[in-house]
Amino acid sequence: MASEAQRSEIVEPRRGRPRSEASHQAVLDATARLLRASPYEELTVEAIASEAGVSKQTIYRWWKSKAAVVLELMLTGDAEIELVPMPSTGDLRADCLTWIRGMIVEAFRETHVGMARSLVAAGLQGDPGTERLLQQASMWDHGLLAERLREAERAGELREGVDIAAAASAIGDPLIFRMLIGSAPSRGWAESLVDVVLTGLLRPEAGTDRP
Structure with missing residues (x-):
């Protein structure tokens, strides 16, 4: 029969994974909010981390740069960087x-x-x-x-x-x-x-x- 410490080691990964996924999504959501408020060149990993409530190390665990975060947002459709409007006149x-x-x-x-x-x-x-x-x-x-x-x-x-x-x-x-x-x-x-x-x-x- 497993000891209390052994049971803790067994279940800990299962408790940690949802938190990791939540942090991953928090970074994406934070980046999308920041892009709506300011241009890309002003975006920084530090700002993303602060907005998401995570550390910079958490961001670099999944992405190599701020560009990689933004690229994921664009590919998934969670953020669209529209430079000019598209009219709808019927033509x-x-x-x-x-x-x-x-x-x-x-x-x-x-x-x-x-x-x-x-x-x-x-x-x-x-x-x-x-x-x-x-x-x-x-x-x-x-x-x-x-x-x-x-x-x-x-x-x-x-x-x-x-x-x-x-x-x-x-x-x-x-x-x-x-x-x-x-x-x-x-x-x-x-x-x-x-x-x-x-x-x-x-x-x-x-x-x-x-x-």
């Missing part, structure tokens, strides 16, 4: 053009380019948890662009069977690539990108005259 092409015109101004500011590079670097660090999220999730499953495309889908404007995440990725990924290389695209390039993607998405009768 999908016009709305996407307005959105991408705003993006080529806002996204290529130095601070946002730095954030994008940090998040990509975090994704390349080889952390098993991050790799699983990258395989299982897509940033483009959610966010303003994906929601506007779903709105068009519900309105019957898109071809049947369109993969919304893939469609949003087709517009968003080229912008991210241009951010990483530090080369802001021209307005004409961005508008052509929208036209190419929407040509494959829209039902023929759903097209509108170009502004």
